[in-house]
Amino acid sequence: MKKLFTSLTAMLMAVSLVGCSSNKPADNTPATAAATAEATAEAAASGEKIGIILVGDENEGYTYAHMLGIKNAAAKLGIAESDIIWKYSIGEDQKCYDAAVDLVENGATLVISNSYGHQSYMMQAAQEYPEVTFVADTGDNAWTTGLDNFKNAFTSVYESRYVSGVVAGLKIAELNEKGELKEENFNEEGNVKVGYVGAFPYAEVVSGYTAFYLGIKSVVENVTMYVEYTNSWFDLTAEATVGDDLMSQGCVIIGQHADSTGAPSQLQKNMEDNKYGFTAYSVGYNVSMLDVAPDVALTSASNVWEVFYEYAFNCWLNGENMKTDWTGGYNEGAVEITDLGSAVAEGTEERVNEVIAQIKSGELHVFDASTFTIGGETPTSIMGDIDADFTDDTECLIDGYFHESEFRSAPYFAARIDGIVEETE
Amino acid sequence: MQEAAVSMRHISKSFGKKVIANKNVDLDIYHGEILSLLGENGSGKTTLMNMLSGVYFPDEGEILVNGEPVSITCPKDAFDLGIGMVHQHFKLIDVFTALENILLGLPKENDTKSGRAAVEEICRKYGFELDLDKKIYDMSVSEKETLEIVKTLYRGTEILILDEPTAVLTPQETDKLFAILKNMREDGKAVVIITHKLNEVMEISDRVTVLRKGENAGTVLTSQTNEQQLTEMMVGEKIVLDINRDFVEDKALRLEVKHMTVLNPDKKKVVDDISFDLYSGEVLGIAGISGSGQKELLEGIMGLQKCEEGSSVIYYSTAHGTHELVGLDTKQIIGYGLHLAFVPEDRLGMGLVGNMGITDNVLLKRYRKGSGPFLHKTLPRQTAEKIRNELEVVTPDLEYPVRRLSGGNVQKILVGREINNKPTVLMTAYAVRGLDINTSYTIYNILNEQKKKGVAVIYVGEDLDVLLALSDRIMVICEGRMTGMLDGRTATKEQLGYLMTKTGGAD
């Protein structure tokens, strides 16, 4: 049953992903195309390949997004399908190392894995094959290893989360204006309740929900956000349960950093059943939730992995050494929010474009210290655990804002700010 | 002549290529008669009847009911045709009452009230005594048997098949059952009883069909035959049905059992204060209804059952001295080298290891012998070879799993192993149960030879004629108590039957 669910959702995700990627314009200039074509021929002649290690396969949304990004990037750069070797459903264990080495033995000179847990096995392989470049997507320790051929990549998805927060904030403001908020939607301090389905209490998630919260707060001041964890990256049932639980507490917006469609589907169903006497709206992740929650999905924060793959493949083609930590946000086109749902407040699109422009120009910093407080006070210092040894080591609050994903690609904002309540068991 | 209720024509059935259960059998069953289906164990009686009751489907041949060819593929087909069979192992649900068992699985209209009335009518008509509200677990085997028959009658059985119905009954209960069967015959029903007991055949049936090795060896009218003729039909050759009982003058005390009491897991006394002596050079028969404590008595002596305080079993042996056995476990009894041989009732479940060959089974009680952590098989292999040759065990080789051998061969191996060790005391439980007549007599001869060699033999038996012919003394037990000790040469069947059901112990 669960498997059926998973595959159904995956299909839905697939459909929606195809939809959004086709919107992206091809920005290949003739000059780079010619250079690339030359390099491609060279690479092919030498029999070099690209190896891809995926934690799932096309039936799993997260992996599908990567697959799509890889295929688009390869097509754009003219890399033949036969030059890419795929390894599907590779668990986060010894199998990853086996796969990496097998890829190298089959001619891969660039090996990319897509799940965090692959990292240490990729590093093990990187030590043994210094002439091959290994990239652990979403990994966080490449720069600490001192290995020249071991890289990390992570999108600055906190930027699109901030923007999706703005969308949510506008919706709250609209509901408030229209007097549609009920008593149970406010807490004892008179703040509007917002919910968040988190996967694990890790920095990656904390950074994400803080950005989302700050996005909301940039529109409406009086909000409190409640975060509940599912302790899994992908769990339809648990996400639906947590989403329902948050709604039962009166949360009117429910964001998420977990990979399934569980929560939005539940919200849609609750609306149809009029379960709680009000409607809660969903802000999703990875893919548009409009297919599963047409009436309650506002938008989703998502990654455009194609941008990274294009960069990585270009380096490979041209024999250049990649950055140890690659990150990309709105400026690089590596993050976006998905199509706005019909439920969004009026004027949302204009405001969204405005905010994106401000982010791009550097006028707006997501983690602007003047917009939040910690322990009731405006922070003057926030340390980050950059080398991932479980201790904060680096001052990241410089020039009035927290420099997320600048010291390394993986997020490290882990401070708990006021206005967000973590509900742990 | 009237039309047959059931006719079986050219019926054949085999299991695998080696086991031919029935071969080209013709059989007629008529209304208003009792037919005995006689044959040794393994002669295909039950298989043949199972094809009527829908358990098996014949490989070849046809079945006619009231002249119409029919196809019986499942028990329901059989019921629809009015054929009901009571199997040796009852198919009853323990926690239900008798009535619930009867109505189980029938359509809704058979509600408790109308069902009860109909069942009571059946009981009255044929003379069954049955408490409809009694739970199965409170019932004796005889009550269960009665219930099974009532159950089939309630479902409209016109042709009733009973598989070895008297195996578990006392002589008195058997008489009662036979009276009921006669009532049914008067009522025009067809009754088939599967049996291997000649005296019952002579007593109850109108006709006898004898099966031998799966084939019909002939059908005769009971009034025109005798036991000797039937035996020859069953075995296929003339045999002498005499057991030589010698008298051994020189006797010595070998086992002194005093106040032995054994409790079952429910803390009920299954052996209740039994005392007796056992001497060399005698066969002590133990008679009693199955389940009266025979098994526990022997197992208590062997250290397999815990004997209660006050029990005592003293073992006397010229070679090994005197030992109190109560308090020793089997390992110690074997370890002390005490020569107590035991042929248990459950041959493959207790006496032998079914999946092992003869050699490994010979090893069973002596595998600890020899130094080091590994088995020493040379001697057991020689012993196995000896048993196979002397007792004419038919087996492909010494490693062939014994469970695949016939019952007679299995018992020869078990008895062969037990007497190989030159026992002081040889205890046997139901040593010939299920064996063909020839093997049975081989076993009787072995026991008598052992007796003549000075072994003290205990023979727990169920066939009273054999007990009377074989034993020097017969101890009778009932419900775990000893109800009498008779001289085997002067006792009568009636005396035994009386003592076997005499609750309350000896006078």
Added chain:
Amino acid sequence: MEKKTTHKAPLFHIRKKDDTTLIQAILIRAVFVVLALLVSALFIFFVTKLDPVSVYTSMFKGAFGTARRTWITIRDTCLLLMISVALSPAFRMRFWNCGAEGQVLIGGLTTAALMIYFGSKIPTALLLLIMLAVSAAAGGIWALLPAVFKAKYDTNETLFTLMMNYLAIQLVEFFVDIWDKKQSHSVGIINMAGHGGWFPEVLGQQYTINIILVVIITVAVYVYMKYSKHGYEGAVVGESVATARYAGINVPSVIRRNVLLSGAIAGIAGFVEVAGISHTISKQTAGGRGFTAIIVCWLAKFNPFIMAIISLFLVFLDKGAAQIASDFGLNEFASDIITGILLFFILSAEFFINYSISRSEPVKEEH
């Protein structure tokens, strides 16, 4: 006379065969292997639109295409074989140890703990011996607990050992959280720098020790079960408890001993997995092998040499499926179907070795 058409004889007859010769058995298996390849070729051709021959070639290459792939296939076969061998002393006694998964995990967990705490303090050779002993003890104790309860209170060992699996998984999760420095719910590779507690390369091969250990244990268990007095006791207890008691065998102590052995070997398998292969611990360390091993053990009827063949076959299918996914972009469902068809036919062969099916003869009618 009107003939009634009440004839509804079953179409087929299933009969037990007991006279299949070895050559017939091999022939039947061969026929079914060919059938399996043909049927799944049809699936490949008509559903996935691929060339069956190249798919089969790809499967073979996935398992044996390069020296490394061959080694990995051997390595994984060894591990599966070892867990299957571990089950046999318990299964021989009809103690249904469904807890190999947990016993492997506990063996792996203790190994990981020793690697983490002593990896840089104790020389690897000594540490390996300590890990071997400790993992065996841990796995043994993990299995012994249900056995003690079984012997004493006659609890159901199937449920008990299954529950012990969950306990083991939770324990592993607990320690992963403790050892997980990066809040990633993963221990990562232990002692990546010094290789403390890793199996060293022997004869230039990474997995030599794994193979040696498995061979030693398999042969030892075979000899122990077949030729030792203890093994004989186990076999008797497995056949019939009553017979065992009749022979003066202390049944509870034999149960405890064999299950202890079973768990200890499973624990050692955990040690091999952690110290010799993955160098990490997670709840996936056993990877379901504890359950696959049950199938292997049963199919092989406890014969370790057949276990080796079946283990190799299952690992081959696994590697083959991964390779066709990689080569042709077939997702795991498609490759599962192909391996499913292969398995189905090969298991069917066992049925036809033991049974024959014949068309029922029509019932003759009287004229």
